[in-house]
Amino acid sequence: MTTDRLRLATVWLGGCSGCHMSFLDLDEWLFELAARADVVFSPLADAKGFPEDVDLTLVEGAIANSDNLELAHTLRARSRVVVSFGDCAVTGNVTSLRNRLGEPATMLERVYVEQPDLDGQLPVEVVPTLLPQVRPLHEAITVDVYLPGCPPSADRIRRALVHLLDALEAGTEIPDLEWRGPDDLRFG
Amino acid sequence: MSPREPRPTVPVTIDGQEVMAVEDETILSLARRVGVDIPTLCYLEGLSVYGGCRLCVVEVNGDARLKLACATPVWADMEVRTDTWDLREHRRRIIELLFAEGSHICATCVSNGACELQDLAATNRVDHIHYDLGFAPNLPLEPVDASHPRYVLDRDRCVRCSRCVRVCAEVEGAAVWEIAERGGNSRLVAEMDVPWGEASSCTSCGKCVLVCPTGALSFKGSAIGEMRHDPEVVAFLARAREEEEWLDRSAGSGSASEVRS
Ligand code: SF4
Numbered sequence: 001m002t003t004d005r006l007r008l009a010t011v012w013l014g015g016c017s018g019c020h021m022s023f024l025d026l027d028e029w030l031f032e033l034a035a036r037a038d039v040v041f042s043p044l045a046d047a048k049g050f051p052e053d054v055d056l057t058l059v060e061g062a063i064a065n066s067d068n069l070e071l072a073h074t075l076r077a078r079s080r081v082v083v084s085f086g087d088c089a090v091t092g093n094v095t096s097l098r099n100r101l102g103e104p105a106t107m108l109e110r111v112y113v114e115q116p117d118l119d120g121q122l123p124v125e126v127v128p129t130l131l132p133q134v135r136p137l138h139e140a141i142t143v144d145v146y147l148p149g150c151p152p153s154a155d156r157i158r159r160a161l162v163h164l165l166d167a168l169e170a171g172t173e174i175p176d177l178e179w180r181g182p183d184d185l186r187f188g
Numbered sequence: 189m190s191p192r193e194p195r196p197t198v199p200v201t202i203d204g205q206e207v208m209a210v211e212d213e214t215i216l217s218l219a220r221r222v223g224v225d226i227p228t229l230c231y232l233e234g235l236s237v238y239g240g241c242r243l244c245v246v247e248v249n250g251d252a253r254l255k256l257a258c259a260t261p262v263w264a265d266m267e268v269r270t271d272t273w274d275l276r277e278h279r280r281r282i283i284e285l286l287f288a289e290g291s292h293i294c295a296t297c298v299s300n301g302a303c304e305l306q307d308l309a310a311t312n313r314v315d316h317i318h319y320d321l322g323f324a325p326n327l328p329l330e331p332v333d334a335s336h337p338r339y340v341l342d343r344d345r346c347v348r349c350s351r352c353v354r355v356c357a358e359v360e361g362a363a364v365w366e367i368a369e370r371g372g373n374s375r376l377v378a379e380m381d382v383p384w385g386e387a388s389s390c391t392s393c394g395k396c397v398l399v400c401p402t403g404a405l406s407f408k409g410s411a412i413g414e415m416r417h418d419p420e421v422v423a424f425l426a427r428a429r430e431e432e433e434w435l436d437r438s439a440g441s442g443s444a445s446e447v448r449s
Pocket residue numbers: 188291292293294295297298299300301303304305306345402403404
């Protein structure tokens with residue numbers, strides 16, 4: 001083991017943050033994680049920009065808007081290992097349900113104008129532009145490890161993190177699929 | 189139960205295991221008997237063999253042309269491999285293609301947690317889909333057919349396994365379902381493509397719903413993750429019919445066939 005602690009990031013793209021909630025369900029194992037790695041960027045940490053030199057980045061959520069796409073490219077350039085974290089990142093999942101409605105404008109109309117209890121205006125300022133289609137993370141950037149589940153259970157996350165942290169600390173190859181059993185892989 | 193002639197056996201090697209197979213049985217039936225697991229999707233015990241999903245591919249005598257375990261009878265000295273790297277890759281690609289061509293957003297599906305396609309993905313180590321996911325605007329959107337008073341058909345989750353077609357024709361004798369058109373355009377239709385609720389040949393027995401491996405057929409009112417299928421019911425019915433379990437045999441031998449004729 002090196003003296004340098006590992007640098008871990010978690011990112012929240014087009015998802016419901018359920019994967020992050022599941023991450024928090026790691027409960028006391030988070031102390032073990034904290035003993036091995038610093039969380040350098042996360043919706044759960046106070047950091048503004050995505051830092052340089054990250055060892056491991058968990059990415060929740062699909063690529064749904066221009067900000068998602070930009071952050072995906074940044075995190076890829078600055079991370080050694082990128083994990084597609086949860087079904088929205090892996091397949092588009094719930095976030096991609098809007099794809100069948102066609103152009104984003106159709107969905108915006110439906111949500112902001114046709115819904116009776118809102119004031120009938122499309123959001124135009126500050127919010128990032130929606131991409132024509134919601135796409136899985138691996139269509140935007142190279143992904144090293146896939147961790148499906150909606151959300152992946154805390155146990156599933158822990159098993160994956162243990163393997164990945166071990167490999168990163170030892171400086172060995174990222175373990176391939178074969179270490180995982182059916183419980184580690186189920187969609188949904 | 190009528191006594192059966194013992195059927196001749198032939199020697200077969202399956203994944204290095206030397207076993208005696210019953211002549212004319214399929215590779216799949218042999219494999220299941222000797223505890224070798226071959227993934228299947230369209231195959232269902234008690235129904236005719238369809239050979240449509242191709243998940244059960246195996247290698248025979250090292251031949252590059254793969255065989256369907258569910259549709260290929262054994263022969264003497266056959267050497268079967270069921271679990272090579274190539275076969276595992278083939279199966280993964282087939283499963284991924286099934287995911288890619290429909291709407292398989294498990295988190296929003298009635299069958300979430302009890303789906304054969306979802307299970308197949310997990311047990312065959314499919315952790316993402318290499319293909320362009322078909323939940324895209326260029327694919328025809330199939331509206332959910334909820335016209336039947338008790339059941340619902342969501343064609344976007346149908347894998348065209350034809351289990352429902354076969355159980356309806358072969359076990360219920362109603363022949364409501366058919367798979368119309370070909371390839372990516374193929375779709376399950378009731379009668380001459382009428383809404384299910386208007387199909388007068390449907391007896392509402394629900395067997396199609398019970399055998400469906402995915403969330404395509406479900407009981408009306410099932411919420412996400414609530415649907416539970418029961419495909420084994422077909423094997424149960426087939427066995428019961430073959431062994432004439434429900435016929436009154438108290439009148440002595442011969443009465444069963446009299447009732448049947
Ligand atoms: S049918 Fe099965 S694989 Fe498809 S969405 Fe439903 S649970 Fe997932």
